[in-house]
Amino acid sequence: MTGSIIANKGFIQTYGTAHDAKGQLILDANVLAAWGGVQSAGQGLGMLSMHFVADRFGRKKAFYGLWLALAIGVACETVGKHWQVWLVAKLASGYGVGSVQFLTGSYMTEIIPSRTRGFMLIFYSIWYSIGQLFASAALKALSKTQPYNFLDLIYTEWAMLGIMLTIYIFIPESPWWCANHDRHDEGRAIVERLNGGIEGYNIDFHYGIIKRTVAHERALKESMFGKDRGFLKSILDAREIFVGSNGMRTLIAFFPAGVQQISGLAILSNYSSYFAQVAGFADPFTFSLLLALVGIAVTVLIAVTTDFIGRRAIFLGGVVTTWCMLIIVGSMGLVKDKSPALNKLVLFFALVWRMASTCLGTLGWAYVAETGSSRLRAVTAGVSAAGGVCIGTLFSTTVPYMLNANYANWGLKSCFFFAGISAPMCIAAFFVMPDTSKRTPAELDEMFEKKIKPWRFRSYVTDAQKALNAERERTGETDAAVLQNLTFEILANSDFDANEYRKVAYRWGPMLHQNAVSSQKRMKSNLRTSHDQPILSFSSLSSHTNSLFFHISKTLRKSKASICTGTIAGQHDILPRSQPIQHDTQINDLPL
Numbered sequence: 001m002t003g004s005i006i007a008n009k010g011f012i013q014t015y016g017t018a019h020d021a022k023g024q025l026i027l028d029a030n031v032l033a034a035w036g037g038v039q040s041a042g043q044g045l046g047m048l049s050m051h052f053v054a055d056r057f058g059r060k061k062a063f064y065g066l067w068l069a070l071a072i073g074v075a076c077e078t079v080g081k082h083w084q085v086w087l088v089a090k091l092a093s094g095y096g097v098g099s100v101q102f103l104t105g106s107y108m109t110e111i112i113p114s115r116t117r118g119f120m121l122i123f124y125s126i127w128y129s130i131g132q133l134f135a136s137a138a139l140k141a142l143s144k145t146q147p148y149n150f151l152d153l154i155y156t157e158w159a160m161l162g163i164m165l166t167i168y169i170f171i172p173e174s175p176w177w178c179a180n181h182d183r184h185d186e187g188r189a190i191v192e193r194l195n196g197g198i199e200g201y202n203i204d205f206h207y208g209i210i211k212r213t214v215a216h217e218r219a220l221k222e223s224m225f226g227k228d229r230g231f232l233k234s235i236l237d238a239r240e241i242f243v244g245s246n247g248m249r250t251l252i253a254f255f256p257a258g259v260q261q262i263s264g265l266a267i268l269s270n271y272s273s274y275f276a277q278v279a280g281f282a283d284p285f286t287f288s289l290l291l292a293l294v295g296i297a298v299t300v301l302i303a304v305t306t307d308f309i310g311r312r313a314i315f316l317g318g319v320v321t322t323w324c325m326l327i328i329v330g331s332m333g334l335v336k337d338k339s340p341a342l343n344k345l346v347l348f349f350a351l352v353w354r355m356a357s358t359c360l361g362t363l364g365w366a367y368v369a370e371t372g373s374s375r376l377r378a379v380t381a382g383v384s385a386a387g388g389v390c391i392g393t394l395f396s397t398t399v400p401y402m403l404n405a406n407y408a409n410w411g412l413k414s415c416f417f418f419a420g421i422s423a424p425m426c427i428a429a430f431f432v433m434p435d436t437s438k439r440t441p442a443e444l445d446e447m448f449e450k451k452i453k454p455w456r457f458r459s460y461v462t463d464a465q466k467a468l469n470a471e472r473e474r475t476g477e478t479d480a481a482v483l484q485n486l487t488f489e490i491l492a493n494s495d496f497d498a499n500e501y502r503k504v505a506y507r508w509g510p511m512l513h514q515n516a517v518s519s520q521k522r523m524k525s526n527l528r529t530s531h532d533q534p535i536l537s538f539s540s541l542s543s544h545t546n547s548l549f550f551h552i553s554k555t556l557r558k559s560k561a562s563i564c565t566g567t568i569a570g571q572h573d574i575l576p577r578s579q580p581i582q583h584d585t586q587i588n589d590l591p592l
Contacts, residue, residue, distance in 0.1 A: 006032070008139060010148030015083045020405070029404040031083050035090050036266070036396030042094025043101070044389040050099040051382035058177055059107050063168040066103065067161065070096035074157045098389060102381040105369030109377065110174040111194060114440045118311075121366040123303040129295035129358075136289040175207065176374055179214040187211075210374075213441075217375040241380050245448040246373065250384050252454075253371040255432055256315065256364025257388025259425050260357055263322045264418040266395040267403075268354055287347065291354050298358040310458050311363055312435035318359030319426045325353035326419035333412025346412065364388070370436050373445060430455070 005011050006027060018028035046066065054062035073093030080086050105121055112120050138153050146152075172194065178187030184207075191207045241250045268291065302314060328349050335342060372380030401407040402414040410417070434457035436444060443462045452460050 005135070005139060005150055005153065008143070008147075008150045011150045013148060014081065014150075015086060017083065029400040029407060032400040033397040034087060035083075036400070037393055038087055039090040039094035040389050040393035040396045042091040043098030044386045044393065046095040046098030047102050047382045047386035047389060050103060051378040054103055054106075054378045055177075055180075059103065059110075059174045060168065060171070062099070062103055063107075063171075066096045066099035067164055067168060068096075069093070069099065070164070071161055074154065074161060077154045077157070078151070098385070101365065102368055102385040103378070105365050106372075106377050106381045107171075107174060109369045110176045110374075111172075114438070117370070118307050118366065118437055119303050121369055122299065122306055122362050125362045125365055126296055126299040126303070129292055129299055133289065133292035133296060136292050140286065140289060175210055176214070176377075179207075179210045180218075180375065184211065213374055217373060238379050238383075241372070241376055241383060245451070246376060246380070249371045249373065249376075249448060250380050252432060252434065253368045253380055253384035254387040255425075255429065256360050256367055257385060258391055259319060259322075259422065259429060260360040260364060261388055261391040261395060262418060262422040262425060263319075263357060263360070264326060264353070264415060265357060265361070266392065266399040267414065267418075268350075268357055287350075290347070290351060294351050294354050295358045298355045299362050302359060302362050306363070306366075307437050310435040311366065311437050312433050312454070312458065314359055315363050315433055316429060318356045318363070319429050321356035322353060322360065323419060323422060323426050325349055325356060326415040326422070329353060330413055330415030330419060333410075333415065367433075367436065370439075370444070374441055434458075 012025060012027055015031070016025040016027050017031060018026050020026050046069070050062055050066060053065055069092050073089045073091075073096060076085050076089035076092065080089060104124065108121055108124065109117060135153060138156070139150070142149050142152065172190045173186065175187040175190045175194075178184065178190065187210070188203060188207045191210075192203050195201045195206070196203060240246055306314060329346060332338075332342065332346050332349070338346075368381045368385055369377075371384075372378075399414070402410045402417070432454060434447075434452075434454035436457065439447075439457075443465070446462050447457060447460060
């Protein structure tokens with residue numbers, strides 16, 4: 001709405017402070033720049049701060065906080081009569097929008113099954129386009145019947161806030177947050193609420209995976225930065241997202257937003273109506289309406305095809321198309337006498353530009369939500385999204401000067417500027433962006449830790465896939481959940497010889513060895529054990545090693561070895577105390 005309402009006559013009459021060459025009241029470019037800059041700053045502030053609330057107090061409380069910020073913003077828009085009040089509204093609404101943008105995707109990743117996660121993450125962003133469509137349609141209707149009325153549209157925002165609050169009250173807390181804060185009874189109850197109605201669903205098994213993953217990542221973090229000793233220490237430890245494979249994850253999560261911003265997003269969103277006026281369109285609201293319709297159509301198309309074509313292929317196609325459209329639209333700005341036919345041609349290429357930019361933005365939020373590890377998901381999403389907003393802040397404050405006739409007056413030639421600065425990142429995208437389609441968090445963890453090249457993500461066969469395929473061939477079962485449950489039952493209800501476990505585990509568990517290398521000090525300490533202590537327990541295994549269980553199951557069914565214990569909550573040990581490993585045993589000493 002904010003990109004279209006600035007062309008409303010009543011809005012200009014209320015907040016206009018400057019005059020054009022003909023003496024007509026207009027919005028001052030300095031005011032537009034201040035609004036755009038403050039809104040982007042609010043978005044960045046929300047992304048950089050709300051993840052601390054989400055991690056410390058829970059996802060639901062963070063949702064309540066961002067709702068309050070949005071309510072303050074709408075209240076200022078409702079009563080405002082001066083541009084300074086609208087400035088406060090921009091700050092508050094920017095904070096709320098920035099928070100909801102990264103937090104919603106992170107929350108969805110934590111509660112949605114991996115099979116439907118990709119579609120839902122992308123389809124969720126369609127509501128942004130639908131909101132723009134309704135706002136543009138309402139302003140179009142008002143421009144004909146009540147051209148100076150813009151408050152009715154603002155009043156409708158209160159209804160949306162009421163719907164949001166109802167949803168936030170109804171949705172459950174994230175089970176991942178509960179596991180991170182040792183609230184396991186609550187976490188298990190949430191998993192049961194979400195999936196308990198599914199026949200054959202093993203609640204303890206699936207929540208146990210969450211617990212083991214959280215325990216492993218917590219131990220890994222303590223080995224790097226020590227134990228958590230309060231809120232200030234947690235802020236300092238946030239630097240972990242810039243180190244090693246986590247640093248690569250943060251870069252990937254940031255990259256789509258960064259590319260989209262430097263490819264002229266500010267022109268197509270924040271100043272769409274303003275751009276239409278400069279380009280010579282008689283009806284800027286129609287232009288905004290068309291942009292919204294194109295955004296909806298492209299989002300639906302991406303949601304349906306992303307798992308078949310792949311995120312990387314669609315993203316790179318969007319990058320190349322966006323850059324080409326910048327060159328074409330900029331070239332049309334060189335024509336001095338623009339005919340109606342040329343304006344229609346500019347409109348067509350601007351819509352293609354919008355289609356490509358929507359690809360970048362839609363997939364960008366999917367990358368933000370998926371790329372971070374489970375423990376760092378919220379902070380990775382917040383920081384990476386804030387990085388894109390920082391770039392957006394720069395252009396939100398400078399684009400009005402590029403377009404305004406009283407300043408640079410570049411008009412369509414502004415596209416040349418964005419084409420020039422986006423070229424290096426467009427090229428880099430081919431070497432940075434992976435394909436995360438249909439990948440579970442465990443598979444993504446494995447590929448990032450093994451430093452698989454981004455262009456090989458889609459074809460790479462993970463250890464989990466190899467194990468699953470082997471078990472599928474043996475049993476003929478095709479459902480992955482059933483295979484996991486069958487494998488766990490074998491481990492939980494059988495006896496197992498320690499020497500046989502060593503041979504099987506380290507023959508089929510390269511990911512476990514990889515984890516040992518990445519946290520050498522902690523793993524060496526675990527492997528040097530006394531006669532009355534276990535060498536390994538479920539709590540020391542990450543979600544990566546679920547694939548290990550499949551191979552163990554396959555091998556044990558062919559042998560007469562017996563297995564000992566292992567409960568889903570990690571209360572018992574895989575290795576029996578009666579056959580301990582010697583004190584000086586190292587991981588490389590174990591026989592294969």
